[in-house]
Amino acid sequence: MHLAEAVLSGNRLALARLLTQVENGTPEGVAALDFLFPFTGKAHLIGITGAPGTGKSSLVNQLARAFRHLKNGASERRVAVVAVDPSSPFTGGALLGDRVRMRDLAGDAGVFIRSMASRGALGGLARATASVVQVLDAAGYDVIMVETVGVGQSEVDIARLAYTTLVVEAPGLGDDIQASKAGILEIADILVVNKADQAGADNTERSLRAMLEMAYPSKGYRGHHGVRSGEEAAADMSQMPAWVPPVMRTVALDASGIEELAQAILQHGEYLRATGEWQRREYVRLKNELDDLLRAALMARWQSGVRDDDYRSVLEQLCARQISPYQAVARLLEFGIQAGGANDKL
């Protein structure tokens, strides 16, 4: 438990080591999570997602700097970043390169960056990302940015984890039909057109606005009356009963549009708190986590109950087409339940 206590007292090495324990799912890591959980729930969790190469890491770099400068009353914000990159499906290895874009944050003791490999999970995050975020939350980081792997159209786990989800687009990645498809764009609380200095940025912004107009038709959304600044859009939104995702233009390389984006994120946080949506999202997040853990625990219990020989014989009957997959499942569940029941009595 001494690691968890050291984390609460602000020891950075203890924090780094505990994150490893939690990521590896060791008993010590799990026990520390139990101990730290009452201290969580204070941080603003921000998700940053989008296709590979849209500039997520550079944007996180700039946003972290902006949050460090934007004071929260008198106190400054401490910022943590969890950057997820994919693991190789063949070797399990990973090249985690998000830090390359975050070199401006080096030397600031109020910023903590942790790279994570996805380790086979397919939703854009690693399985342990939620737990890692909890530890950083307990350690007192006010803003925690979670950068997903570069995603395609349907890796939407981040929306279940974060209070505010940014979907980052860049010019040249598709037309308005792409923008109308289900999935990634639907989870956005804020849409970001990064690399806005490049050709085609206007088209990208236009198709995103057109998509929003279809999604929020009754709100009198006036996105087609020329380009509005992000700040204007965000201010506009806060007076509306429903949050309509603003479309914000940024250039992460020279930090233009970043201040406005950071403000919009904070405004979204205020909106969530004012409307009770914050609690609802927390409820959904914890319910999801509970369900995931329950599934894993039931699986583990069933697995300890079923004998390898039984599993093998059922699998062979299945391969010989003597029984159907559903029948195989029914049979295996019986084994698991019988044996599990016997274990419970012991």
Place this chain on the structure above:
Amino acid sequence: MTYILILITNFHSKYLFYMDVRYNVLQKRFSKTELYMPEKKIRVLIAKPGLDGHDRGAKVVARALRDAGMEVIYTGLRQTPEMIAEAALQEDVDAVGLSILSGAHMALVPRVIELLKANGQENVMVFVGGIIPETDVPPLIEAGVKAVYGPGTPTSRCVEDIQKAVLGEVVA
């Protein structure tokens, strides 16, 4: 009669052998895909301290370590010893690889090791790659470097050294 028996035993043992192979495959699938198994991964920081911009070697090593199943954090070019030590701390790495081709290794490498120690990471394995004159290798080892890899080193040697240093064994 005996002949038949031998045949049967023969067949039987062969069958058992095949079953065994299949069983192993099943076992692997069974545990790997069905249930999230906690696993320890070797984490390595690959950094380029100093001012030279030649990062091909660092990228080749990073890729080789990735292919050996390790999680490699690459920091990019022009890092100060302070930035490297800070990254090693936050990422809780098992090893730090420094690639230097500028000739400043005698100034930069001991400084990185000093900072790692100051942060409580004296157990982190430090290795160096790049253009290092032979005469500089002994003092670097003296300063706490585990190994120095010059041009032409097979990447497998680097992989094996790290596995040995971190796990105490080489994983084939």
